[in-house]
Amino acid sequence: MKSLVIIDACVRQSDSRTLRIAEPIIDALSKRYKVTRYDLPEMDIVPLNPGLFKERGLGEIPAWAREAASAIAKADRILIAAPFWDMSFPAVLKCFFEQVSLFDITFTDNGKTCVGLCKAPKVLYITTRGMDIPTGSFLDQGSPYLRALGALWNLGEMTVLDVHNTDYMSEEELNLEINSTIEEGLELAKAW
Ligand SMILES: Cc1cc2nc3c(=O)[nH]c(=O)nc-3n(C[C@H](O)[C@H](O)[C@H](O)COP(=O)(O)O)c2cc1C
Numbered sequence: 001m002k003s004l005v006i007i008d009a010c011v012r013q014s015d016s017r018t019l020r021i022a023e024p025i026i027d028a029l030s031k032r033y034k035v036t037r038y039d040l041p042e043m044d045i046v047p048l049n050p051g052l053f054k055e056r057g058l059g060e061i062p063a064w065a066r067e068a069a070s071a072i073a074k075a076d077r078i079l080i081a082a083p084f085w086d087m088s089f090p091a092v093l094k095c096f097f098e099q100v101s102l103f104d105i106t107f108t109d110n111g112k113t114c115v116g117l118c119k120a121p122k123v124l125y126i127t128t129r130g131m132d133i134p135t136g137s138f139l140d141q142g143s144p145y146l147r148a149l150g151a152l153w154n155l156g157e158m159t160v161l162d163v164h165n166t167d168y169m170s171e172e173e174l175n176l177e178i179n180s181t182i183e184e185g186l187e188l189a190k191a192w
Contacts, residue, residue: 002076004033005120009040009082009093017128017166021178022081025126025161025185029079029192036071038096045095052099061102068096069105077192078120078155080146084129084164088141097149106153116154122192123150123158126185130167135160159192161185 006026010016029035043064048056055061072078082089100106107116125146133139143160150158161184163177 001034002032003071003074004029004035004077004079005071005075006035006037007040007078007080007082007093007096008038009080009090009096011041011085011090011092012083013041016083017163017174017178018081018083018126021128021161021163021181021185022079022126024182025124025189026079028186028189029077032189033077036075038068040090040092040096043092043096045092045099047091047095048098062099065099066102066105069100069102072100072120072153073106073118075118075120077122077124079124079126081126082142084127084131084133084140084142087139088145089127101149101152114152116152118153118155121156123155124161124185124188124192125158126161128166129162129164132165132168134164135162159188161188 008019008022010019013019026035046052082093104117106118107114109115123146125143127142129140135143143158147158150156161181163181166174169177
């Protein structure tokens with residue numbers, strides 16, 4: 001069975017609209033993939049601080065970070081669920097990337113530049129944005145970052161499933177948008 005790594009950065013957990021979209025899609029994909037899931041809001045992840053940075057220089061990497069980096073490097077698919085915060089995504093997701101972007105695991109170098117060591121040809125990014133900011137707008141600084149990290153790690157094509165303007169539509173409109181995005185995701189999941 002092929003492997004799927006789920007990275008959940010939905011800080012509002014069970015209240016999260018993003019997770020409401022992601023969960024049924026994750027359920028559908030779980031039937032076809034062996035899933036390894038990281039629920040970041042439960043993980044107490046910190047940024048690289050001076051102590052951790054020094055330890056990294058000595059080759060001492062936290063076991064969880066090494067394992068997560070290896071799972072990401074070996075994964076056939078990667079799904080990221082993260083709400084749109086401060087024009088990108090919650091800091092816990094950046095802290096996670098900082099901890100698991102590891103030399104000779106997710107990337108290496110060839111003496112001239114960095115070379116990615118991951119192999120997932122497909123990434124799915126699920127997000128909801130409070131303001132009316134569609135994917136691709138210069139105001140969306142979440143998806144460009146994830147594409148850039150994908151270039152460092154050698155991840156393939158990224159599909160974005162988004163609902164935007166969530167904070168400024170009626171509950172009824174929001175439910176319709178969320179349900180149609182779930183349908184879109186379930187359709188995608190059949191062949192993804
Ligand atoms: C801390 C925080 C920061 C946010 N920053 C933005 C922002 O910069 N731009 C925006 O469009 N919406 C912003 N929002 C609104 C969320 O993107 C929106 O409510 C989204 O649907 C929340 O997703 P969730 O229910 O999965 O947490 C922010 C919300 C929070 C709680």
